Amino acid sequence: MRSTFVFLLFTVICLACLxxxxxxxxxxxxxxxxxxPQPIGIDFSSTCAFAVYADSPSNFTTLGFACPGPGNxxxxxxxxxxxxxxxxxxxxxxxxxxxxxxESDPWYTQASDQASAWAGSLxxxxxxxxxxxxxxxxxxxxxxxxxxxxxxxxxxxxxxxLKSHSRMTRLLSSMPRWFRTPQSPTLLTxxxxxxxxxxxxxxxxxxxxxxxxxxxxxxxxxxxSWTYNDIGDLFNEACLLANIEVWEQPHNRVDxxxxxxxxxxxxxxxxxxHYHMDVHLSTWDDRDNQHYGRESxxxxxxxxxxxxxxxxxxxxxxxxxxxTESERNWTRDIHFPNAIRQVHDARMQIRYGRNWPEDLEFQxxxxxxxxxxxxxxxxxxxxxxxxxxxxxxxxVEEVSASIQEFVxxxxxxxxxxxGPDFEEITSLPSDKQQAILANTVNNVPxxxxxxxxTKEISSFIILDSTTDVGLLTHAVQEALGLNNRTTSNxxxxxxxxxxxxxxxxxxxxxxxxxxxxxxxxxxEMDDDEEDYYDE
Numbered sequence: 001m002r003s004t005f006v007f008l009l010f011t012v013i014c015l016a017c018l019x020x021x022x023x024x025x026x027x028x029x030x031x032x033x034x035x036x037p038q039p040i041g042i043d044f045s046s047t048c049a050f051a052v053y054a055d056s057p058s059n060f061t062t063l064g065f066a067c068p069g070p071g072n073x074x075x076x077x078x079x080x081x082x083x084x085x086x087x088x089x090x091x092x093x094x095x096x097x098x099x100x101x102x103e104s105d106p107w108y109t110q111a112s113d114q115a116s117a118w119a120g121s122l123x124x125x126x127x128x129x130x131x132x133x134x135x136x137x138x139x140x141x142x143x144x145x146x147x148x149x150x151x152x153x154x155x156x157x158x159x160x161x162l163k164s165h166s167r168m169t170r171l172l173s174s175m176p177r178w179f180r181t182p183q184s185p186t187l188l189t190x191x192x193x194x195x196x197x198x199x200x201x202x203x204x205x206x207x208x209x210x211x212x213x214x215x216x217x218x219x220x221x222x223x224x225s226w227t228y229n230d231i232g233d234l235f236n237e238a239c240l241l242a243n244i245e246v247w248e249q250p251h252n253r254v255d256x257x258x259x260x261x262x263x264x265x266x267x268x269x270x271x272x273x274h275y276h277m278d279v280h281l282s283t284w285d286d287r288d289n290q291h292y293g294r295e296s297x298x299x300x301x302x303x304x305x306x307x308x309x310x311x312x313x314x315x316x317x318x319x320x321x322x323x324t325e326s327e328r329n330w331t332r333d334i335h336f337p338n339a340i341r342q343v344h345d346a347r348m349q350i351r352y353g354r355n356w357p358e359d360l361e362f363q364x365x366x367x368x369x370x371x372x373x374x375x376x377x378x379x380x381x382x383x384x385x386x387x388x389x390x391x392x393x394x395x396v397e398e399v400s401a402s403i404q405e406f407v408x409x410x411x412x413x414x415x416x417x418x419g420p421d422f423e424e425i426t427s428l429p430s431d432k433q434q435a436i437l438a439n440t441v442n443n444v445p446x447x448x449x450x451x452x453x454t455k456e457i458s459s460f461i462i463l464d465s466t467t468d469v470g471l472l473t474h475a476v477q478e479a480l481g482l483n484n485r486t487t488s489n490x491x492x493x494x495x496x497x498x499x500x501x502x503x504x505x506x507x508x509x510x511x512x513x514x515x516x517x518x519x520x521x522x523x524e525m526d527d528d529e530e531d532y533y534d535e
Contacts, residue, residue, distance in 0.1 A: 037511040040219040041504025042204065042244075043253055044235065046078050046273045047465045049200040050498045051208060051216065054505035062498060063214060064207025066200040073185055074196035078224055080188045082276060085226045093231060094189040190234060197238035205242065218245040220508040222253040222500045225271065225278065247511050253500035257461055258282045258291035260503050265458025267291065268403070268480075270472055273465045274304040279406055281455070297406050302399050304466035308343045310391045315343075315369060315381045333373035342369050346383045348467070363389055396475045403479035407454040454480065464496040 039054040040063065048067040052060050068074040084091035185192060208214045223235050235250045254271050261267050264284040271278045281295040316331055350365045365385040372378050457480050462472050 035217070037247060037508060037515050038214075038216065038218045039505055039509040039512050040216055041256075041501045041506070041508055042201070042216075042219045042221045043256075043498065043501035043504055044197070044200070044221065044223050045253065045463070045465045045497070045500070046082070046224055046276070047075050048497070049197075049204055050501040051204045051219070052498055052501040052505045053212070053214065054502070054509045057506060057509065060498075060502050060505060061212065062501075063212055063216070064204040065497075066203035066207070068196065068200065071185065072196050072199050073192065074200060076186070077188050077193050077196060078227065079275065081231060082224070082226050091231065092188070093193065094187060193231075194234050194238045194241065197235060198241050201238060201242040201244060205244075216244055218247065218508075220247055220251070220256075220504040220511070222251040222256045222504045225252045225254055228252070247508065251504060251507070253463065253503075254278065254280050255293060256503035256507060257463055257500045258293070258503065259506045260499055261291055261459055261461065263458055266456060268407070268457050268460040268476060269293075269463070270460070270476070271463045272303070272468065272472060276300050277302045279403060281407065281457075295406075297402075299399070299402055302395070302402070304468055305340065307391055307395055307468065307471075308340050308347070310394070311347065311383065311387060312339055312343045314387050314391060315383050319379065319381050330373055330377065330379065333375060333377075334371050334379075335374070339371050342371060343383070347388055350383065350385050350388060361385070392471055396471050396478065399472065399475035400478040403476060404454060407457060407480070409452065409455055461499055462496050463499055469496045 040051060041054070042049060042051045048065055050065045051063040053063050054060055081091045081093070205216050208216050219239070221235055221239065223232055227235070232250045236246050239246045254269050257269060258267065261282070264286075266284070267282045269280040269282055271280070277299040279297050279299060280293045282291040283294050284290075285292050346367050346369045349367050351362075353365075356365055363384065363386040366382055369381045369383050370378060371381060460476050460480075462469050462476070464472060
């Protein structure tokens, strides 16, 4: 009786799977193998997009990059999503396609969408329940977890390609319904966000074709870590409009960057931008033969704007020390974003300007920062290289301390105290125990009896969309010690803007390998051969 019930339930799962594939609109099933995959990765950071071609696992070509131009609010949209990431239910993004669902979609389209949603829900729920019973059967994972199973298919026949082209045309013609109703470009809507991504993709494709004679038709893409779920799907839809076939769901750029790691040792991966910083610990999994993120910590207060805000406070403090008490309230009226921009430009001029005398030390360089209040009052402040040096040194120390705390091994002090004094320490109140252990860590060099106060880290990667990759490198080195940097090298750490794109390209290279393996016994017949067999 039970076996009959299980068989019937398994049959229902198969039917639900077929229904979810047939009834849906733009879903996972809309991906098809239209030809040989390209080993191309496209990474979307918080500020720009990079495309990289993987000639081999160790040889890469940068195809192009694109940053938002005038009228493209991609960076603002990504920041808005970031600022709302802790909101219950996810970020608020206006679904400007909802108005068409009830007005223009036929009743049978709505019914098929509902059936697809129901079938997908039934499939997911049933698979979770039956996984312990059927996991030994190879067909079961392929039905339930088809997105995770690599199953490249041979290229389509000419008739099938024609059908696929027709379907793609219908998809392209249906999606732009959104854009018939103009929306304010500053609103975070699905259509605005998708078109901002499409603009970046078109620029990347243009550069790839003009500079490398490569037309991008397929890719594996990565996205900022906070643009997940439905928002992550919008990257897929943008690729569809840009005629780029996407082989799988967009990857978290931190996870995909781990594919560039050399060796199997644990690694620290830092994702850093103007307003965010996340530190991840990635370890090797022998079963899956790849790195996986195991732990992470958010240090958003150490984003690139932290340095600029600290510099602004410092030069304002110096200015205020030379004025009367009544004049110190002027900072309440300044336009903060403009002030930060002025500080950023001054910092870049002092650090990277080419007009400084060769014998002038960095600390003695100086430039002016002009801050205007809402009343039109202009204040001219002075910034020096010493200001920048002090603020950056403090930044490195604080980031290093946070990273060291993140990789600290709580059991290490206890390993050191194993012996005659162990029982004596454990008998003390917890606050005194912690004081003794903290004193041990702060004042005792790592003894031979203890591996290290921190976890063993073999390498690190820094994904940085600012100009602070050098500071972050120093911070990691100080936190881990130079001896811990065994496999990390400058080749990995320097091109921080394109590391995630390299990882995505390596992932696309995997797809190419799978595709080639499927085609070993297959070749496409030319017209003469087809006529011969038709006869």
